[in-house]
Amino acid sequence: MNFRTDINGLRAYAVMLVILYHFGFSSISGGFLGVDVFFVISGYLMTGIILTRLNKQNFSLLGFYAARCRRIIPPLMVLCLILMLVGYILMPPDEYKKMAEHAVSSLSFISNVVYFKQGGYFETGSVYKWLLHTWSLSVEWQFYLLLPLALMFTARFLRQQFAWAMGIAALLSFGLVLAMVATNFHLTATYYLLPTRAWEMLAGGLVYLAPKTALSGQRAVPLLGIIGLIVCALWFDESTAWPGIMTLIPVLLTALIIHANVQNSIWFNNRIVQHIGKTSYSIYLWHWPLWVFWHLADWPITLISQAMLILLSLAAGWASYVLVENKHGWLSGRTYVTLGQTALVLLFGVLIVAKAGFPSRAPQVVTTIKQYSLERFVRGENCFVFSGTTSPQCVFGNASQVNLVVLGDSHAAAMLSSIVGSARAEDSVVFIAQSGCPSVPDIHRSASPDCGGFVKNAIADIERKYPHASVLIINRLSFYLHGDYGSGSNTPKYSFINDGSSIAAYQQHFGAAVKQLATHRRVFIMTPVPEFGYDVIYRMSRDAMRGKALAIQQTRAEYQSHNHETLAMLNNIAAQSPNVALLDATQGFCDNDFCYGAKDDVPLYRDDNHLSEVGNKNLNGVFGGMWKMIDRI
Numbered sequence: 324m325n326f327r328t329d330i331n332g333l334r335a336y337a338v339m340l341v342i343l344y345h346f347g348f349s350s351i352s353g354g355f356l357g358v359d360v361f362f363v364i365s366g367y368l369m370t371g372i373i374l375t376r377l378n379k380q381n382f383s384l385l386g387f388y389a390a391r392c393r394r395i396i397p398p399l400m401v402l403c404l405i406l407m408l409v410g411y412i413l414m415p416p417d418e419y420k421k422m423a424e425h426a427v428s429s430l431s432f433i434s435n436v437v438y439f440k441q442g443g444y445f446e447t448g449s450v451y452k453w454l455l456h457t458w459s460l461s462v463e464w465q466f467y468l469l470l471p472l473a474l475m476f477t478a479r480f481l482r483q484q485f486a487w488a489m490g491i492a493a494l495l496s497f498g499l500v501l502a503m504v505a506t507n508f509h510l511t512a513t514y515y516l517l518p519t520r521a522w523e524m525l526a527g528g529l530v531y532l533a534p535k536t537a538l539s540g541q542r543a544v545p546l547l548g549i550i551g552l553i554v555c556a557l558w559f560d561e562s563t564a565w566p567g568i569m570t571l572i573p574v575l576l577t578a579l580i581i582h583a584n585v586q587n588s589i590w591f592n593n594r595i596v597q598h599i600g601k602t603s604y605s606i607y608l609w610h611w612p613l614w615v616f617w618h619l620a621d622w623p624i625t626l627i628s629q630a631m632l633i634l635l636s637l638a639a640g641w642a643s644y645v646l647v648e649n650k651h652g653w654l655s656g657r658t659y660v661t662l663g664q665t666a667l668v669l670l671f672g673v674l675i676v677a678k679a680g681f682p683s684r685a686p687q688v689v690t691t692i693k694q695y696s697l698e699r700f701v702r703g704e705n706c707f708v709f710s711g712t713t714s715p716q717c718v719f720g721n722a723s724q725v726n727l728v729v730l731g732d733s734h735a736a737a738m739l740s741s742i743v744g745s746a747r748a749e750d751s752v753v754f755i756a757q758s759g760c761p762s763v764p765d766i767h768r769s770a771s772p773d774c775g776g777f778v779k780n781a782i783a784d785i786e787r788k789y790p791h792a793s794v795l796i797i798n799r800l801s802f803y804l805h806g807d808y809g810s811g812s813n814t815p816k817y818s819f820i821n822d823g824s825s826i827a828a829y830q831q832h833f834g835a836a837v838k839q840l841a842t843h844r845r846v847f848i849m850t851p852v853p854e855f856g857y858d859v860i861y862r863m864s865r866d867a868m869r870g871k872a873l874a875i876q877q878t879r880a881e882y883q884s885h886n887h888e889t890l891a892m893l894n895n896i897a898a899q900s901p902n903v904a905l906l907d908a909t910q911g912f913c914d915n916d917f918c919y920g921a922k923d924d925v926p927l928y929r930d931d932n933h934l935s936e937v938g939n940k941n942l943n944g945v946f947g948g949m950w951k952m953i954d955r956i
Contacts, residue, residue: 400665423680
C-alpha cells in the first residue's frame with residue numbers, strides 16, 4: 324500500500340491523546356480512545372495488505388506473519404530487555420518477578436489475557452504494571468493471526484464476499500459488547516479481550532472495502548474528525564462504559580478520516596505531526612514505563628514534570644525508531660534473527676520468574692516488609708466470601724449469646740483480628756462480610772452483582788438470629804462514593820434502580836438500613852481509614868531498594884479532603900439516632916498533623932487501602948472503647 328500522510332497523522336494524534344491521558348492531564352479524561360484509533364487504522368492497513376496480495380494471487384501467510392514479526396517485535400523486545408536489566412538494580416524482588424512475568428506475556432502476545440485476570444485497566448494498582456499498555460499490542464497480534472485466515476477462507480469458500488463476512492463479524496463482536504455492558508457481565512473482559520475489540524479493527528477493514536463516496540477527498544473531513552476526537556477525549560472518562568455504544572463515535576470518526584483520503588491537509592501533513600506519527604509505535608511503547616519509573620523514583624507530578632515526561636517519551640520513541648524499529652536499525656534484521664533474539668529475552672524473563680526476582684540482592688528489610696504483607700488472621704480465612712447471597716456467619720468467642728455482629732466488606736475482614744482480640748472472654752462476635760460489598764440493601768455494583776441480595780439477607784438474619792446484638796459496620800465508603808483514593812475521582816462505584824448513583828441516594832439507602840438496625844440495638848460505624856493513593860508495600864520496598872527512609876504519610880488536611888463527603892454523610896446519619904455511634908479510625912493512625920501508613924519501618928497496610936495484621940492492632944484502643952459501650956448495654 325502507498326504511504327498515507329493522513330493515516331500517519333492520525334497515529335500522531337492518537338498517541339498524543341493516550342500520553343496526555345496517562346500522564347495525568349485531567350482534562351483529557353478520555354484520552355484512552357487513542358488506542359481505539361490505532362485499532363481502526365490497523366484493521367484498515369492489514370485488510371489492504373492481505374486483499375491486495377490475494378487479488379494478485381501472491382499472498383503468503385508465512386510472509387505476512389514474518390513481516391508483522393519484524394515490524395512489531397524488535398522495539399518491544401528491546402524495551403523488555405532494558406526493563407529487565409534496569410529492574411535488577413532498582414526493583415524489589417516481587418515487583419521484578421511480576422515485571423518479568425509481564426514481559427514474557429507481552430512478548431508472547433497474551434498480555435491482554437494476563438491483565439484481564441489481574442484486574443481492571445483503570446485501577447490504582449495499574450501504575451505498578453510496567454508493561455500494562457502492551458495489552459493492545461496483544462489484541463492486535465491476535466487479530467493479525469486470525470484475519471488472513473478468515474480472508475483466505477472467504478476468498479476460497481464464500482465467493483470473495485469480504486464485506487459481508489467482515490460486516491457480520493463486526494456486528495457479532497459489537498453485539499457481544501452491548502450484551503456484556505448491558506448485563507454488567509465481565510466488563511474487564513470486555514475491555515481487554517479480542518472478541519469484544521475485533522469490531523473496531525473490522526471497521527477499519529470495512530473502510531478499505533467501501534467504495535468512494537461524496538465524502539472522499541473532502542478537505543474539511545480531517546479537521547472535523549480531529550476536532551471530534553479531541554471533544555470525545557475531553558468528554559469521556561473512566562465512568563464511560565468502554566468499549567460500549569459511545570466507542571462508536573471515535574471509531575466512526577477515524578473511519579471517516581481514513582475514508583476521506585485527504586493527503587494534503589495541514590492538520591496532518593506537517594513536519595511535527597508526521598514525525599510523531601512516524602515514531603508513534605515506539606513513543607507508545609516507551610511512554611508508560613517512563614511514567615511508572617517516575618512513580619518508582621517518587622518524583623512529584625507537576626505541570627513541569629508532565630511536560631518533561633512528554634519530551635522524554637518523544638525522545639525515547641525517536642531513539643527506538645532510529646536504532647531499532649527502522650528497517651535500517653540494529654535489531655530489525657531477518658525474521659529468524661528477530662525470533663532468536665526474542666527467545667533469548669524470553670528465557671531471561673523466565674529465569675527471573677523462576678528465581679523469584681533474585682531476592683538475595685535486596686536488603687533484609689524488603690523481605691521483612693513482604694512478610695508483614697502476607698500475614699493474615701488465620702481463624703477468619705474461611706469466613707469472608709467473594710460472591711453469593713449468603714455468609715457462613717462465623718462465630719468468634721465462647722459466650723452463649725452473641726453480643727456483636729460485624730457487617731462489612733474486605734476492610735472489615737482486615738480489622739477482624741483486632742475486633743476479636745479486643746473482646747473480653749464473655750463477648751462473642753459473628754462476622755458477615757463480602758468482598759467489595761457496601762452494607763446497603765438493594766445496591767447495585769457491577770463488580771459485586773450479588774451484593775444487594777447479600778446485604779438484604781444479612782440484615783434479615785441479624786434481625787432474626789441476633790436481635791439483641793450490637794452491629795459494627797465497616798466499609799470502604801469513600802471508594803464506593805467516589806472511586807479510588809477518596810474524592811479524587813468522580814466515578815461512583817454503585818447505583819440504585821430508582822435513585823441513580825448520587826451521594827444523596829447512597830445516604831438515603833444506607834441511612835435507612837442503619838436506622839432499621841438501630842431501632843433496638845447499638846450500631847457502630849467505622850469511619851474511613853487513611854488511604855495513600857499507592858501500594859504501601861510497593862512504596863516501602865522500592866524506597867528500601869534505594870536506601871531511602873521508609874516514610875508513609877499524608878497530612879490530616881489530605882485525609883479530610885479525600886473523605887469529607889463520607890464523613891459528612893456519616894455524621895448526618897449518626898445525628899438522626901442516639902443508638903448510632905461513629906468509631907474514629909484516625910485515632911489509630913493520625914496525630915494532629917499527619918496520618919501514617921508505616922511505623923518504625925513496619926507497614927501498617929498490606930496494599931493501598933487494607934490494613935496489615937500489624938496495622939489493625941493500632942485500632943485496639945478504638946475497639947476496646949466500643950466493647951466497653953457494648954458491655955454497658
